[in-house]
Amino acid sequence: MARPTVQRHRVLQYRLALLISILIILPLGYVVRFYGTAPEWFNDLFGSIAYEIFWILLVALIFPNASPLWTAVGVCLATCVLEFLQLWHPPFLEAMRRTLPGRLVLGNAFTWSDFPAYFFGSLLGWVWMRLCLAWYRR
Numbered sequence: 474m475a476r477p478t479v480q481r482h483r484v485l486q487y488r489l490a491l492l493i494s495i496l497i498i499l500p501l502g503y504v505v506r507f508y509g510t511a512p513e514w515f516n517d518l519f520g521s522i523a524y525e526i527f528w529i530l531l532v533a534l535i536f537p538n539a540s541p542l543w544t545a546v547g548v549c550l551a552t553c554v555l556e557f558l559q560l561w562h563p564p565f566l567e568a569m570r571r572t573l574p575g576r577l578v579l580g581n582a583f584t585w586s587d588f589p590a591y592f593f594g595s596l597l598g599w600v601w602m603r604l605c606l607a608w609y610r611r
Contacts, residue, residue: 487609491534525594533602545599552591559583
């Protein structure tokens with residue numbers, strides 16, 4: 474009967490590792506993107522990578538049994554769709570983009586150069602998620 478308790482404890486450890494990771498990547502990505510002293514392209518690149526990793530870790534936190542591969546692929550596809558959505562400018566999306574959360578999630582300008590960062594960020598997010606899983610399984 475102790476087995477379910479051990480399993481719950483391990484899932485809690487995994488979620489804790491994910492939460493700590495999110496608490497690291499979120500401010501780091503925000504600072505790099507908006508307050509970095511490097512060239513703008515560098516800040517955008519690393520901000521986008523951190524953005525991708527953040528979403529992968531958040532999905533894993535909400536759905537701890539999710540596959541790391543499918544989580545990374547799903548988040549990558551979703552962020553690519555959001556990037557293409559920046560080409561569309563209906564009034565309701567423009568109103569959302571005028572807010573800070575809207576700008577952070579939806580973005581405001583389509584850029585082809587964001588796609589490599591999304592792919593690389595998804596790869597790093599997948600690795601990060603796997604490392605958290607390995608830590609929790611030990």
